[in-house]
Amino acid sequence: MAKKSQHKSALSEKEGVLDTKSTNAKAIAKLKAKRKSKRNTQDLINALLNGDITALSQAITIVESKNPNHNSQANQIIKACLPHANKSVRIGITGVPGVGKSTFIEAFGNYLTTQEKKVAVLAVDPSSTLTKGSILGDKTRMESLVNNPNAYIRPSASGDSLGGVARKTRETIILCEAAGFNTILIETVGVGQSETAVHSMVDFFLLLKLAGAGDELQGIKRGIIEMADAIAINKADGDNLKAAKLAKVEFNRALHLYPPKASTWQPKVTLCSGLKNEGIDNIWSVINDYILLTTENSFFNHKRKEQNKFWLLQTIEEQLKSDFFNHPTIKIELQKQLDLIEANKTTPFVAAEYLLGLK
Amino acid sequence: MAKKSQHKSALSEKEGVLDTKSTNAKAIAKLKAKRKSKRNTQDLINALLNGDITALSQAITIVESKNPNHNSQANQIIKACLPHANKSVRIGITGVPGVGKSTFIEAFGNYLTTQEKKVAVLAVDPSSTLTKGSILGDKTRMESLVNNPNAYIRPSASGDSLGGVARKTRETIILCEAAGFNTILIETVGVGQSETAVHSMVDFFLLLKLAGAGDELQGIKRGIIEMADAIAINKADGDNLKAAKLAKVEFNRALHLYPPKASTWQPKVTLCSGLKNEGIDNIWSVINDYILLTTENSFFNHKRKEQNKFWLLQTIEEQLKSDFFNHPTIKIELQKQLDLIEANKTTPFVAAEYLLGLK
Numbered sequence: 083m084a085k086k087s088q089h090k091s092a093l094s095e096k097e098g099v100l101d102t103k104s105t106n107a108k109a110i111a112k113l114k115a116k117r118k119s120k121r122n123t124q125d126l127i128n129a130l131l132n133g134d135i136t137a138l139s140q141a142i143t144i145v146e147s148k149n150p151n152h153n154s155q156a157n158q159i160i161k162a163c164l165p166h167a168n169k170s171v172r173i174g175i176t177g178v179p180g181v182g183k184s185t186f187i188e189a190f191g192n193y194l195t196t197q198e199k200k201v202a203v204l205a206v207d208p209s210s211t212l213t214k215g216s217i218l219g220d221k222t223r224m225e226s227l228v229n230n231p232n233a234y235i236r237p238s239a240s241g242d243s244l245g246g247v248a249r250k251t252r253e254t255i256i257l258c259e260a261a262g263f264n265t266i267l268i269e270t271v272g273v274g275q276s277e278t279a280v281h282s283m284v285d286f287f288l289l290l291k292l293a294g295a296g297d298e299l300q301g302i303k304r305g306i307i308e309m310a311d312a313i314a315i316n317k318a319d320g321d322n323l324k325a326a327k328l329a330k331v332e333f334n335r336a337l338h339l340y341p342p343k344a345s346t347w348q349p350k351v352t353l354c355s356g357l358k359n360e361g362i363d364n365i366w367s368v369i370n371d372y373i374l375l376t377t378e379n380s381f382f383n384h385k386r387k388e389q390n391k392f393w394l395l396q397t398i399e400e401q402l403k404s405d406f407f408n409h410p411t412i413k414i415e416l417q418k419q420l421d422l423i424e425a426n427k428t429t430p431f432v433a434a435e436y437l438l439g440l441k
Numbered sequence: 442m443a444k445k446s447q448h449k450s451a452l453s454e455k456e457g458v459l460d461t462k463s464t465n466a467k468a469i470a471k472l473k474a475k476r477k478s479k480r481n482t483q484d485l486i487n488a489l490l491n492g493d494i495t496a497l498s499q500a501i502t503i504v505e506s507k508n509p510n511h512n513s514q515a516n517q518i519i520k521a522c523l524p525h526a527n528k529s530v531r532i533g534i535t536g537v538p539g540v541g542k543s544t545f546i547e548a549f550g551n552y553l554t555t556q557e558k559k560v561a562v563l564a565v566d567p568s569s570t571l572t573k574g575s576i577l578g579d580k581t582r583m584e585s586l587v588n589n590p591n592a593y594i595r596p597s598a599s600g601d602s603l604g605g606v607a608r609k610t611r612e613t614i615i616l617c618e619a620a621g622f623n624t625i626l627i628e629t630v631g632v633g634q635s636e637t638a639v640h641s642m643v644d645f646f647l648l649l650k651l652a653g654a655g656d657e658l659q660g661i662k663r664g665i666i667e668m669a670d671a672i673a674i675n676k677a678d679g680d681n682l683k684a685a686k687l688a689k690v691e692f693n694r695a696l697h698l699y700p701p702k703a704s705t706w707q708p709k710v711t712l713c714s715g716l717k718n719e720g721i722d723n724i725w726s727v728i729n730d731y732i733l734l735t736t737e738n739s740f741f742n743h744k745r746k747e748q749n750k751f752w753l754l755q756t757i758e759e760q761l762k763s764d765f766f767n768h769p770t771i772k773i774e775l776q777k778q779l780d781l782i783e784a785n786k787t788t789p790f791v792a793a794e795y796l797l798g799l800k
Contacts, residue, residue, distance in 0.1 A: 157791065164785045249790050256788065390782045390789050394775075397793035402761045416753075423749045426523045429615065430749050431608050432516065434756035 123155050127162045133200075133262040135234055141257050142236060146250050160253055163260035168386070170259045171373060172266045174280040176306065177290030182316045183269060186290060186356035188224040193362045194265050195232040202263035203227070205238040206251050206270045206280050234263060245400050248279040252393065255283065281309045282389050285382060286369050289313045293322060293329035308340055311349055312368050318353035319360060326353050345381040347372055411440055482514050486521045492559075492621040494593055500616050501595060505609050519612055522619035527745070529618045530732060531625045533639040535665065536649030541675045542628060545649060545715035547583040552721045553624050554591040561622035562586070564597040565610050565629045565639050593622060604759050607638040611752060614642065640668045641748050644741060645728050648672045652681060652688035667699055670708055671727050677712035678719060685712050704740040706731055770799055 129137030141163075145156045175190075177183050191201045203224075227233050236254060238247065255266055270280045281287050289310035307313070313333050318326035333351045343349070350368045354361030376382040406412060419433035428436075488496030500522075504515045534549075536542050550560045562583075586592050595613060597606065614625055627643055629635045640646050648669040666672070672692050677685035692710045702708070709727050713720030735741040765771060778792035787795075 160788060160791070164788065168785060253788065253790070387783060391779060393789035394778065394782065394793050394796075397790055398765065398797060399758075399762055401793065401797050402765055403758055406757065406761055419753065420750060423753065424746060426527060429519060429523065429612065430752035431612070431756055432519070434753050434760065437753075438757060438760050 123158055127159055130159075130163070130257065130261050131166060135261075138234065138257060138261045139236070142254050145253050145257065156253075160256060163256050166260040167256040168259060170255075170264045170266050171286065171369070172255060172268065172284040173369065174268050174270065174277075174284035174287040175290065176270050176277050176280065176287070177316070179271060181290045181292055182356050183290060184224055186314075186316055186354070187267060187269060188227045189356045189359050189362050190365065191224075191227045191233050191267060192230060193359075193366065195230055197366065199232070199265045200263045201227075201230075201233045201265045201267060202255075202258035203233065203235045203267045203269065204251055204254055204258070205236075206244075206247055206268060206276050207238040234258065234261075244275055244279055245396070247276075248283070248393075249397070252283055277306050277309065282392050285376075285385065286311050286372055288365070288369075290316045291329070291333070292317055293325035307336070311343075311345075311347060311372055312365065313337070313349065313351045314354045314361070314365055315351065316354055316356055319355040319358045323353075345372075345376050345385070346379060347375055347381075406441060409441055412437060415440055482517055486518055489518075489522070489616065489620050490525060494620075497593065497616060497620045498595070501613050504612050504616065515612075519615060522615050525619040526615040527618060529614075529623045529625050530645065530728070531614060531627065531643040532728065533627050533629065533636075533643035533646040534649065535629050535636050535639065535646070536675070538630060540649045540651055541715050542649060543583055545673075545675055545713070546626060546628060547586045548715045548718050548721050549724065550583075550586045550592050550626060551589060552718075552725065554589055556725065558591070558624045559622045560586075560589075560592045560624045560626060561614075561617035562592065562594045562626045562628065563610055563613055563617070564595075565606055565627060565635050566597040593617065593620075603634055603638055604755070606635075607642070608752075608756070611642055636665050636668065641751050644735075644744065645670050645731055647724070647728075649675045650688070650692070651676055652684035666695070670702075670704075670706060670731055671724065672696070672708065672710045673713045673720070673724055674710065675713055675715055678714040678717045682712075704731075704735050704744070705738060706734055706740075765800060768800055771796060774799055 126137050126141055130141050141159050144152050145159060147156065175183065175187060187203060191203060194201045224235060228235055236258075238251075251268065255268075258266060266284075268280050268284055270276045287309050289306060289312070291313055293315055315326045315329050315333070330351045330353060337349050337351065340349075352361060352364050352368060354365060356362075373382065376385070407416070415437055419428065419437060422428045423430055423433055485496050485500055489500050500518050503511050504518060506515065534542065534546060546562060550562060553560045583594060587594055595617075597610075610627065614627075617625060625643075627639050629639045646668050648665060648671070650672055652674050674685045674688050674692070689710045689712060696708050696710065699708075711720060711723050711727060713724060715721075732741065735744070766775070774796055778787065778796060781787045782789055782792055
C-alpha cells in the first residue's frame with residue numbers, strides 16, 4: 083500500500099531524488115517490522131503452546147525484560163498463556179548451600195520424567211544479581227537433567243528487589259505451565275526472605291536438611307521449618323545413614339510440637355540420597371498423598387486463591403510505598419521531619435500526618 | 442460587643458423578645474466556653490509539667506480520645522510536652538499470663554521508687570478491647586504500687602488496631618516523661634505481635650520466664666527471645682529455686698547461639714521472685730549496666746532515633762494502605778479483579794496495575 087500511494091501521489095518528487103525513496107523505504111521497513119513483530123508474537127505464543135522449548139525461552143526473556151517497550155508484548159504473551167496455565171503441581175525446594183540441592187533436583191527431576199511428567203526447574207535467588215547467579219547459574223551441575231527432553235531448566239531471573247524477582251518467577255510459572263510442563267520445581271536458598279516468597283507461590287514446600295547439624299549450624303530459620311510440608315534428610319547414605327535415621331526421629335518429634343496446619347496435613351520426614359538416587363520415589367509418593375488430601379478437602383485450590391490475593395495486595399502495597407517515598411517533595415520533606423523529630427519538635431505521628439498531607 | 446450591636450442595629454426587634462436575648466446568651470456562653478477551654482488546656486499543661494497526676498491523667502484521656510474535636514487540643518498538649526520528654530529509661534516487660542508479671546512489676550516499681558525514681562507503668566494490650574482489659578485493668582492487683590506517690594499506673598489504651606494502641610502508648614510515654622516520670626515500664630503479653638510494637642518503643646526489653654517449661658509450653662515465640670536484653674526467671678523461690686538455677690544455665694547457653702546484638706550487649710539471665718521481693722535489685726543493676734554500655738557506644742540514642750524513624754514510616758505505610766483499600770471504587774473493583782484472577786483472565790500483577798491506575 084505504501085508503494086502504491088508513492089506512485090499516485092501528486093506531491094511525488096522527480097524520479098531519482100534519493101531522499102524520498104530512502105524515507106519511504108524506511109517507513110516500509112518499519113511497518114513491515116511492526117507487522118512481523120505482531121505476527122512473531124502470535125507465532126511465538128502458538129509455538130509455546132505447542133511445547134516448543136525455544137519459544138518458551140524467548141517468551142520468558144520477553145516477560146523478564148526490563149525494557150518498557152517489551153511490556154505490551156509481555157502482557158500479550160501472559161494473557162494468551164493464562165487459560166492454559168495452573169494445571170500443574172508447584173513444588174518449592176529449599177535448603178542451605180551444601181545440603182545437595184542441585185544433585186537432589188537432578189535426581190528428582192529425572193525420576194519425575196520417568197513418571198510421565200514434564201518438569202520445569204526455576205529458581206528464586208535475589209542474591210544472584212550480586213553473585214552472578216549462585217543457583218542454577220551453572221547448568222553443568224545438572225547435566226543429565228539439562229539433556230532430558232522432558233525437563234526445562236531456567237536460571238533465576240535477575241531483579242533489583244525480591245518482589246521483582248518473585249513477580250518474574252510467578253509469570254514464568256504461567257508460561258511453563260502453558261507450554262505443557264505439569265510439574266514445576268522452584269529452588270531457593272534456605273537463608274533469607276526468599277523462602278517466604280517461594281512458599282507463597284507453590285503448592286508443596288520441601289525442606290532439605292542434613293543429619294547431625296543443629297538448626298543454627300545449618301542456618302535454617304525456625305520459620306522455614308514451620309512452612310515445610312515435608313523435610314527430606316539428604317545424603318542419607320553410607321556412614322551417614324545411622325545419623326540420618328536418628329535425625330528423622332528427632333525432626334518428627336519436633337514437627338509434632340507445631341500447631342496443626344490449615345491443610346490438616348501432618349508434615350512428613352523422609353530420608354533420601356540425591357547422589358545414590360535413593361528415597362526419591364518416596365518423596366514423590368508423599369507429595370501425591372498431600373495432593374490427594376488437599377484436593378479432597380479443597381485446600382489445594384483455596385491455597386492458590388489465597389496466594390493470588392497475597393500477590394495482588396503485596397504488589398499494590400509495594401507500589402503505594404514506592405510512589406510515595408520516591409516523590410521528590412517527600413524525599414526532601416521526609417528528612418526535614420526526621421530532623422524535627424530528633425530535635426524533639428514533633429512526633430513521628432504528627433510528622434507522618436504532615437507528610438501524607440503533602441501528596 | 443454582641444450586646445452593643447444589638448442596641449444599635451436598625452433591625453433590632455422590640456425589647457422583650459425572648460428569642461433574641463436567648464440567642465445572644467448562648468453565643469456568649471459558647472465564646473466563654475471556648476476561652477475557658479483554651480485557658481484550661483494551658484492550665485492543664487502547666488499542671489502536668491509540674492507533676493500533677495490528675496492533670497496527667499486528664500491529658501492522657503484527651504490524647505487517647507477518638508473524638509476528632511479533641512485532636513487540636515491533643516496536639517497542643519503533645520507539642521508542649523515534647524521539649525520535656527525523652528529524659529527517661531523506657532523498659533519493656535513481657536511474659537505469658539501466669540508468669541507473675543503484675544507481682545513482679547509491683548515489686549520492681551516499688552524498688553525503683555526507693556532508688557529516687559519516679560515510675561510510670563503503661564501497658565500495650567490490643568486484646569484488651571475484647572477481654573475488657575486483661576492487663577492492668579484491675580489495679581487492685583498492684584495495690585501498694587497504686588498507693589505509692591512516686592508511681593503512676595495507666596491501663597492499656599483501647600484501640601481498633603495494634604497500630605492505634607501503639608501510637609497512643611507512644612504519646613502517653615511523652616506525657617508521662619514531661620510530668621517528671623523518669624522510668625517508664627511498659628507491660629505486654631508474650632503471645633502476639635504486641636511485643637514487636639513494644640520492642641520498638643523501649644530502650645531495654647525484659648522477658649519474664651518460668652523454670653521447667655519449654656518455649657512451646659510457655660507460648661513464647663523464638664523471635665521474642667531474640668529481642669530480649671535480659672531474661673528474668675521469675676518465681677525462683679522455695680522448691681522452685683533448683684529448677685530455676687538449671688533453667689538459668691540453659692537459657693545462658695541458648696542465648697549464646699544467637700548472633701551478637703548491634704548494641705554489643707550480651708543478654709543476661711537472672712533469677713528473681715516478685716512475690717518474695719528477691720533479685721529485683723539485680724535486674725535494675727543489669728539495666729544500669731546496659732544503659733552505661735549503650736550510652737558510651739552511642740547505641741542508646743541511635744536506637745531511639747531508629748525507633749522514631751520506624752514509627753514515622755510505619756504510620757505512613759499504614760495510612761497509605763488504609764486510604765487506598767477503603768476507597769469506595771477500589772473496594773468494588775478489588776473484588777472484580779480477584780474474580781478475574783480466579784477465572785484465569787488476569788494475573789495478580791496486571792490486576793494490581795489496573796487497580797493502582799484507578800486512584
